[in-house]
Amino acid sequence: MPTKSKLPTSEGKVLIELKNVDKWYGGFHALKDINLSVRKGEKIVLCGPSGSGKSTLIRCINHLEKIRGGTVTVDGRVMGETAKSVEGVRRDIGMVFQSFNLFPHLRIIDNCSLALRRVKKMPRDEAEKAARKYLDRVHILEQAEKYPAQLSGGQQQRVAIARALCMEPKAMLFDEPTSALDPEMVKEVLDTMIELARDGMTMICVTHEMGFARQVADRVLFMADGEILEEATPQEFFSNPKHERAQAFLGDILGHQ
Amino acid sequence: MHDFGIPEMFFLLQGLKWTVLLTAISFVGGGIIGLAIALARVSRVAIIRRAAATYIALFQGTPLLMQLFVIYYGLALMQFSIDAWLAVSIAYTAHASAFLGDIWRGTIQSLPAGQTEASNALAIGYVSRMRDVILPQALKISLPATIGFAVQLTKGTSLAAIVGFVELARAGQIVSNLLLQPLLVYGIVGVIYFFVCWPMSIFGSAMEKKMSLGR
Numbered sequence: 001m002p003t004k005s006k007l008p009t010s011e012g013k014v015l016i017e018l019k020n021v022d023k024w025y026g027g028f029h030a031l032k033d034i035n036l037s038v039r040k041g042e043k044i045v046l047c048g049p050s051g052s053g054k055s056t057l058i059r060c061i062n063h064l065e066k067i068r069g070g071t072v073t074v075d076g077r078v079m080g081e082t083a084k085s086v087e088g089v090r091r092d093i094g095m096v097f098q099s100f101n102l103f104p105h106l107r108i109i110d111n112c113s114l115a116l117r118r119v120k121k122m123p124r125d126e127a128e129k130a131a132r133k134y135l136d137r138v139h140i141l142e143q144a145e146k147y148p149a150q151l152s153g154g155q156q157q158r159v160a161i162a163r164a165l166c167m168e169p170k171a172m173l174f175d176e177p178t179s180a181l182d183p184e185m186v187k188e189v190l191d192t193m194i195e196l197a198r199d200g201m202t203m204i205c206v207t208h209e210m211g212f213a214r215q216v217a218d219r220v221l222f223m224a225d226g227e228i229l230e231e232a233t234p235q236e237f238f239s240n241p242k243h244e245r246a247q248a249f250l251g252d253i254l255g256h257q
Numbered sequence: 258m259h260d261f262g263i264p265e266m267f268f269l270l271q272g273l274k275w276t277v278l279l280t281a282i283s284f285v286g287g288g289i290i291g292l293a294i295a296l297a298r299v300s301r302v303a304i305i306r307r308a309a310a311t312y313i314a315l316f317q318g319t320p321l322l323m324q325l326f327v328i329y330y331g332l333a334l335m336q337f338s339i340d341a342w343l344a345v346s347i348a349y350t351a352h353a354s355a356f357l358g359d360i361w362r363g364t365i366q367s368l369p370a371g372q373t374e375a376s377n378a379l380a381i382g383y384v385s386r387m388r389d390v391i392l393p394q395a396l397k398i399s400l401p402a403t404i405g406f407a408v409q410l411t412k413g414t415s416l417a418a419i420v421g422f423v424e425l426a427r428a429g430q431i432v433s434n435l436l437l438q439p440l441l442v443y444g445i446v447g448v449i450y451f452f453v454c455w456p457m458s459i460f461g462s463a464m465e466k467k468m469s470l471g472r
């Protein structure tokens with residue numbers, strides 16, 4: 001893919017690669033010939049108007065959506081050729097959803113340790129120890145024995161981050177992690193994500209939090225109508241967007257902030 | 258002709274025993290098969306889904322009485338000598354499995370898609386997803402409806418009298434014919450049914466209340 005030379009070229013190897021990805025929902029062409037490669041340690045922010053295909057794109061990376069054409073490769077593994085490859089990729093990639101999607105009938109500690117026990121076959125005490133480590137990392141260890149409904153939205157989202165981190169993923173996908181939150185809780189989640197970025201995690205974030213994008217993103221991708229229309233550093237993108245759709249989009253969201 | 262006394266009451270309670278036993282067998286058997294039906298109904302494989310849908314439609318769309326006749330006389334015609342017990346157990350188990358399967362199918366499908374997506378994103382496989390994530394939530398939500406069905410099932414076992422199975426209702430009929438006091442005897446039979454079914458209903462609505470508080 002044509003990476004622009006002025007972009008910071010990180011040293012790391014390519015971890016996630018999408019080549020000529022096409023996605024259809026019935027007769028609707030949701031992703032059109034998407035090419036993207038993400039190096040180890042890179043932080044990508046994906047933005048664009050509603051319905052442009054941002055969620056669809058990141059959901060194709062861990063095979064929550066099936067693609068019709070092209071290939072998705074994660075850490076050298078071509079996705080979808082076998083059921084094993086899908087499981088392998090999902091082990092390698094954590095995901096955080098807009099609506100948290102915690103398991104409401106399980107305590108926080110069990111939410112976090114379930115996959116370790118069932119997927120990685122860890123004994124319970126070991127899994128819980130790991131879960132506590134990551135709950136501590138998102139500063140929420142004291143809530144370990146509670147149920148999700150007893151936590152605030154911001155706390156729940158931090159649990160969701162910890163739950164994904166427990167699997168020790170090589171990359172994390174975020175789909176508008178703060179847009180279901182009350183304004184006063186947005187910061188605690190963004191701070192957690194910033195810490196994660198500082199620790200070197202590879203991240204692809206769908207978000208309209210432009211402050212966050214400025215602070216951590218190596219690249220901002222702008223999508224519209226199922227295509228990536230623009231790709232730039234945050235400085236470039238915010239001060240001098242090239243595509244007129246990107247200009248209109250930025251005008252819209254910055255006008256509201 | 259004599260009055261309703263201890264021996265008559267004993268006879269009715271004998272009938273009650275079979276009512277309860279038949280209900281228990283068909284509820285447990287129907288629960289196990291019904292779980293399989295519910296899982297088949299939400300399977301990713303279209304043909305399995307359709308087979309389960311047909312099974313449910315068949316048993317929900319025909320009267321229980323016909324099912325009893327078909328299984329009882331049908332098996333007899335096919336030269337299986339089969340006693341009333343086995344016949345009614347099979348019929349009621351099939352009946353219960355279709356209804357429970359459909360109740361549970363509904364609650365499984367009512368769970369937010371995010372539960373499945375989060376499980377998938379964590380690489381959790383089918384067995385664990387069902388056992389640890391989907392079914393605990395679905396069965397809990399379906400508890401009031403499940404208990405409601407158990408009450409219906411208890412009363413529904415009275416139909417088994419038609420093929421000569423002496424449960425509570427049939428026992429009542431026998432005693433009533435003997436004493437020629439139908440109002441009294443059927444009144445007593447009704448009270449017995451009531452005191453079996455009522456606690457179940459109470460339990461069901463208590464669960465419902467508790468759950469609406471928990472959400």
Ligand SMILES: Nc1ncnc2c1ncn2[C@@H]1O[C@H](COP(=O)(O)OP(=O)(O)OP(=O)(O)O)[C@@H](O)[C@H]1O
Nearest residue numbers: 025026028030048049050051052053054055056057
């Ligand atoms: N399951 C689906 N079936 C049919 N169409 C879908 C489905 N999911 C998404 N779409 C359509 O695909 C397009 C892209 O959807 P997507 O959710 O990826 O957009 P998005 O950029 O994430 O938007 P938003 O900012 O609103 O979340 C939209 O037009 C949407 O209506």
Ligand SMILES: [Mg+2]
Nearest residue numbers: 054055056176
């Ligand atoms: Mg979206």
